Amino acid sequence: MDKILREPNIWDLHIHTPLGTPTKKNYGGVSAEEFVDELIKIYRNEDKKIGMISFTDHNKINVEAYEAFRNKSDIAIIPGIEVDVYLTEGAKDSKHIIFYFDEKELSNISDLQKLIEGYIKKKEKVYFEDFVMYLIENKKKFAVSPHAFKQGKRGINYEWTTEDTADRGTSEFSGLFFPFWEAGGKSDICKAIEFLKEQSGEEENQQAVIAFSDSADYKKIKDYIENPHQYFLCLNSFKGLLLAGSDRSRIIYEYEDRPKNNPSEKIKKIILSNDLKKINQKNKIELQLSDRLNVIVGGRGKGKSALLDAIVYKIDNRKIEDRSRASFVKKFDMQITNFNDTELASDTNIVYFSQSYINKLFDGNSQEKFEKFFEKQFAESESVSSGISDIKMILERTEEISSVDDLNVADDLKNIVSIGKKLTNLSIKNKKTKKVPLYSECHGYDKCIRDLLPQNSEIWDEQLQNAFKQFIEQLVENIAKYNYNTLFETKFAQLMKNKIEEEKRKKSRIDKMKGDSKERIEQKLKFLYSKELERIRQINKLYKIEKSKTQVDIQYAKCSGEKDNKFFFVSVANKEHPVEYAKRMIIEAVNKSKYKGFEKKEIDEIFKVYATSQELNENIKDSITFFELEKKIENLEELKAEKVQRIIYKSGEEFINLHNTSPGTQTNAVMEFILHTDSTVPLFIDQPEDNIDNEARYTQLTRWIRNQKYKRQIILVTHDANVVINGDAECVIIANHTSDKFSYEYGALEYGDVLDSAAVILDGGKTAIHRRMEKYGE
Numbered sequence: 002m003d004k005i006l007r008e009p010n011i012w013d014l015h016i017h018t019p020l021g022t023p024t025k026k027n028y029g030g031v032s033a034e035e036f037v038d039e040l041i042k043i044y045r046n047e048d049k050k051i052g053m054i055s056f057t058d059h060n061k062i063n064v065e066a067y068e069a070f071r072n073k074s075d076i077a078i079i080p081g082i083e084v085d086v087y088l089t090e091g092a093k094d095s096k097h098i099i100f101y102f103d104e105k106e107l108s109n110i111s112d113l114q115k116l117i118e119g120y121i122k123k124k125e126k127v128y129f130e131d132f133v134m135y136l137i138e139n140k141k142k143f144a145v146s147p148h149a150f151k152q153g154k155r156g157i158n159y160e161w162t163t164e165d166t167a168d169r170g171t172s173e174f175s176g177l178f179f180p181f182w183e184a185g186g187k188s189d190i191c192k193a194i195e196f197l198k199e200q201s202g203e204e205e206n207q208q209a210v211i212a213f214s215d216s217a218d219y220k221k222i223k224d225y226i227e228n229p230h231q232y233f234l235c236l237n238s239f240k241g242l243l244l245a246g247s248d249r250s251r252i253i254y255e256y257e258d259r260p261k262n263n264p265s266e267k268i269k270k271i272i273l274s275n276d277l278k279k280i281n282q283k284n285k286i287e288l289q290l291s292d293r294l295n296v297i298v299g300g301r302g303k304g305k306s307a308l309l310d311a312i313v314y315k316i317d318n319r320k321i322e323d324r325s326r327a328s329f330v331k332k333f334d335m336q337i338t339n340f341n342d343t344e345l346a347s348d349t350n351i352v353y354f355s356q357s358y359i360n361k362l363f364d365g366n367s368q369e370k371f372e373k374f375f376e377k378q379f380a381e382s383e384s385v386s387s388g389i390s391d392i393k394m395i396l397e398r399t400e401e402i403s404s405v406d407d408l409n410v411a412d413d414l415k416n417i418v419s420i421g422k423k424l425t426n427l428s429i430k431n432k433k434t435k436k437v438p439l440y441s442e443c444h445g446y447d448k449c450i451r452d453l454l455p456q457n458s459e460i461w462d463e464q465l466q467n468a469f470k471q472f473i474e475q476l477v478e479n480i481a482k483y484n485y486n487t488l489f490e491t492k493f494a495q496l497m498k499n500k501i502e503e504e505k506r507k508k509s510r511i512d513k514m515k516g517d518s519k520e521r522i523e524q525k526l527k528f529l530y531s532k533e534l535e536r537i538r539q540i541n542k543l544y545k546i547e548k549s550k551t552q553v554d555i556q557y558a559k560c561s562g563e564k565d566n567k568f569f570f571v572s573v574a575n576k577e578h579p580v581e582y583a584k585r586m587i588i589e590a591v592n593k594s595k596y597k598g599f600e601k602k603e604i605d606e607i608f609k610v611y612a613t614s615q616e617l618n619e620n621i622k623d624s625i626t627f628f629e630l631e632k633k634i635e636n637l638e639e640l641k642a643e644k645v646q647r648i649i650y651k652s653g654e655e656f657i658n659l660h661n662t663s664p665g666t667q668t669n670a671v672m673e674f675i676l677h678t679d680s681t682v683p684l685f686i687d688q689p690e691d692n693i694d695n696e697a698r699y700t701q702l703t704r705w706i707r708n709q710k711y712k713r714q715i716i717l718v719t720h721d722a723n724v725v726i727n728g729d730a731e732c733v734i735i736a737n738h739t740s741d742k743f744s745y746e747y748g749a750l751e752y753g754d755v756l757d758s759a760a761v762i763l764d765g766g767k768t769a770i771h772r773r774m775e776k777y778g779e
Contacts, residue, residue: 010052077237180246260292264340291731299736
């Protein structure tokens, strides 16, 4: 018998033998042994392989058929019998109900026959409740499968003619003892499922519905194996039957290949040594894994996490970040095979979470780990940057000489700076010879022009207002050009000439002997004033940066959780505006003891001091030169900028910043995210239940794991029985460790004593089994 499920199984648990009438005639009057030989021949010749059968004659057990089949075939078989029972004392018609028994009864099948047939022969009528109590008193493990939507009045639903009788009947024949209802075929299965949906309303009814061959001749047996009504995702055993009945998802109506996705990435088999030495025949342990959910369980310190980490280390040793841990698990000699039956590649992509890993993401000390873990999600908002490269690009695109701002040349160089304010020097005179500033809010030039024009509001429609606005803008541009020519080419040249002459006279008085030439003085002054203009242009360029480029910039990516829950991966960047940065750099460069109150000056005054340089040079700190200050402002090398990344969790109408919540809420939310990710990459988790309360484990975590395992292989370590049993693990690995050796046993939940061992080892084992296996007839 296989230890874990590799592919869906076909069961036919309703086969009649030649023991009864008219089946004896249908089979041509053959003996039990001849019947078994023909049956085995049919199964051997079919492309589809039968996994498990049961002989279910009416009110009889064919001991000879069971014994012959056990001796001649390795196909699983469990004892069964179809009993005609009455549900109540007043019932007119009996119902056909099949009882299945543990395969352990096969070793003494004749004793089971005597027990059951003896009871039936003694009774004029077999009443269902009495018969069930009789089996319980005799300590028989059994399961019950009534006919439903089949054979008319022989089905349990025949008398369910009103809503009340349907509700009562459904309740009585669901749950305990009833793994599944047996319908007549695929169409009857659909009818029964639709009926159960209507009965359960919004709650999903877990009652399974199936259909077997109900064969009384070879043709029916052959037709069924060629076209089975359903497939079972359980091992071929009585426990497998009970498990299928306790979880409707274990029964599928279309065949599926396993694994569905990426067989080269999934682990099929692991071979390792039990003593941390090289693998040999004496120390070799072989573990078969499922392509779905694999759980490693065991007592404290028994090697659960060691096995998980050793597997991860073998695939990608970079995942084990703790050096001492890596040094230990490295000692495991291990061979890993994928579902292509080849060695698993060392560069196979996996997702791994060590114990308490999720809490560390939010502890504030692992920003790098946090960003790396959610790298893909935050990458969707990567345009949010905390760097200054975007600002520098804007500055590089800015023209070296601004078309307006650099034309703020007045009659004296000491008033040349007019930065950060609306231009007031580009002005003209009206006919009263009064200067009118172009951009004054109250007496602007556009208002003067407008005052000269008709004021009728009907004339000033939108088209005329736009035309007027364009006219004013063109006028401003022309005036700016005019001012440039008059102020710069004419007045500035005259100013320079006056300054040169004054400097010549000054120099002559101080040192007539040196007699610097007019040409040298002119070059020096041009150099001096060009530097001041450069600093003006430098500051003016910073004003070109829009505030929107440096104010708080927020972008986010959105991912879905369960139902309407959402995860928002928010990136927030906040940068200092370059103008504020320049102001701060200048203030920080000033020696406050020498230049008291400098930091309280208006920003334009601060920039004037910077542009003219002399006053600032006299009061600058010894630790910095004026040239270094210029470079700092030019390169924006100390501009303040920060980028913050946060996860906002939306549950219902509530938005929750996960960074401000408890470890339990963080773990629960991130587990929801992980287990709703659309990925086929194998997932390794050490104790996903950490910090999650018991009810959340049962109602949420196990549901998420069950849904995710159909998309990707999951291998996890757990102490919690809910994860194993209600997560419906396909493979359970039980870890143990003595003083010098590890041991690992594995199997499906329904294999051997796996379920019982898990119940003893795991926290809440008995409660979890009761919740999940409430249909067990024990």
